[in-house]
Amino acid sequence: MLPSLYVQALTETRFKGPIVRINVRELHIKDSQYYGNIYTGSSRRVNKDSATVAAFPVTTAVAATVDHNIHRARRGYLNPYFSKRVVVDLEPLIHDRIGRLCARLEKAMQQGQVTILDSAFSALAADIITQRFYGEHFDYLGIQDFKFSVRETFIAAGLVYHFSRFFPSVVASLKSLPLPILRWIAPGVADIETVREQIKHNILTSLDEKRSTNSKSVIVSALADPNIPAKERTIDRLLDEGTTFIFAGTETSARALSVTMFHLLNNKSNLRKLRDELDTLPPRQGNAYSLSQLEPLPYLTGVVNEGFRLSFGPVSRLPRVATHETLRYKDYLIPAGTPVSQSSYFVHTDPLIYPNPFSFEPTRWIKAAQEGITLNKFLVSFTKGSRQCIGINMAYAELYLTIARIVRSFEMDLYETTPEDLEIYHVRLVGCPRKGGDVKVTVTGKIG
Numbered sequence: 001m002l003p004s005l006y007v008q009a010l011t012e013t014r015f016k017g018p019i020v021r022i023n024v025r026e027l028h029i030k031d032s033q034y035y036g037n038i039y040t041g042s043s044r045r046v047n048k049d050s051a052t053v054a055a056f057p058v059t060t061a062v063a064a065t066v067d068h069n070i071h072r073a074r075r076g077y078l079n080p081y082f083s084k085r086v087v088v089d090l091e092p093l094i095h096d097r098i099g100r101l102c103a104r105l106e107k108a109m110q111q112g113q114v115t116i117l118d119s120a121f122s123a124l125a126a127d128i129i130t131q132r133f134y135g136e137h138f139d140y141l142g143i144q145d146f147k148f149s150v151r152e153t154f155i156a157a158g159l160v161y162h163f164s165r166f167f168p169s170v171v172a173s174l175k176s177l178p179l180p181i182l183r184w185i186a187p188g189v190a191d192i193e194t195v196r197e198q199i200k201h202n203i204l205t206s207l208d209e210k211r212s213t214n215s216k217s218v219i220v221s222a223l224a225d226p227n228i229p230a231k232e233r234t235i236d237r238l239l240d241e242g243t244t245f246i247f248a249g250t251e252t253s254a255r256a257l258s259v260t261m262f263h264l265l266n267n268k269s270n271l272r273k274l275r276d277e278l279d280t281l282p283p284r285q286g287n288a289y290s291l292s293q294l295e296p297l298p299y300l301t302g303v304v305n306e307g308f309r310l311s312f313g314p315v316s317r318l319p320r321v322a323t324h325e326t327l328r329y330k331d332y333l334i335p336a337g338t339p340v341s342q343s344s345y346f347v348h349t350d351p352l353i354y355p356n357p358f359s360f361e362p363t364r365w366i367k368a369a370q371e372g373i374t375l376n377k378f379l380v381s382f383t384k385g386s387r388q389c390i391g392i393n394m395a396y397a398e399l400y401l402t403i404a405r406i407v408r409s410f411e412m413d414l415y416e417t418t419p420e421d422l423e424i425y426h427v428r429l430v431g432c433p434r435k436g437g438d439v440k441v442t443v444t445g446k447i448g
Helices: 003-010 032-038 068-082 084-089 091-111 117-134 149-166 168-174 179-185 187-206 218-223 235-266 268-278 298-311 344-348 363-370 392-409
Strands: 019-021 027-029 046-048 114-116 320-322 327-329 332-334 339-341 410-414 426-428 430-432 440-446
Touching: 032 327, 032 344, 046 068, 068 084, 068 218, 084 091, 084 392, 091 114, 091 117, 091 392, 091 410, 091 440, 114 117, 117 187, 117 218, 117 235, 117 392, 179 187, 187 235, 218 235, 235 268, 235 298, 235 392, 235 410, 235 430, 268 298, 268 392, 298 363, 298 392, 392 410
Parallel strands: 027 339
Antiparallel strands: 019 027, 046 320, 114 440, 320 339, 327 332, 410 440, 426 430
């Protein structure tokens, strides 16, 4: 199936019920209320689908670990380093990089340049996650036009995602070719291998015993901990985790930021409401508000949640396999061992959960809270359950801190960007627009 037909096919009216058999093995259930039964907590043994994770070139990473018990162990090694408390401690680091971004935006304003927010926010997110993983960032925010290899490779990886999923052995064999030949035959695969070599070099540098302990990332230090089994501390494991952190921690947060800013600028009544709320806070130098100040703000929280909702996160199916139990869906019994999935796209656009689902409405979250409705149950950009994205706290911190600071610091206008530029047309793990889809702006003024 062509990527552009994926969402269309699953929404065809000819499918009379919520269950669609994707292939001889897998089912897709389009029912938001059932999502938590598929993506469940650690009390139930649930594997990932081996056929799906075959598309990921990170076979030993937490994100690609099939077995429930192995995943739980690997996740346990990393959880403490992405806790909410740790993320709060990282606020100075995050604000340092946001300040660097603001300096670039001010320069663009002075020079009358158009800024591609997707690229700028990708550089921001990449600087933050590399600082977290390696103990130092690479100042991607300093690169002209914010064009750097990680983002370009993520885009290239999306182009080969479906091929890798169905023909993993072919992709694996391609990797054994010399890089110049590989770049000629499969440039997307070559880009991935090039970045992985860069990541490997950076990991080895971080682990160099000649460097001081303080210069090492806590993540690399954790994976190098002798209390962790030796087979879990190999360079290949570090490489797979590093690749996952940097790819996943870059583009998903960046797209959520871009989508959020688009909707604020496309309907400036939303922007004014957000500024009015931020004006209730005591002044901070450089508008560098803290998470403890921002998270209680109801309208900003609605803005952040709508940004995650309408950027969707991974849109492709991410099946789970209940290995030891029969699942029940209404009158249907689903045998143990059956891969079952539900795309975030259908949850986030369910009109029964989100009336007028394609509209950016921060107040829906305020209203839901007032009525005692837990709307976050249906915000699944990071999936749910025991395999929920480990970087969720970091991603939320990035959105709160970045949106508040930019909105309070700059006047902007959209540049040649329309709602159609955000519509999902291709599904390449994440949802992609028909053409480019970058959110472009001009910075027209500085506030304060």
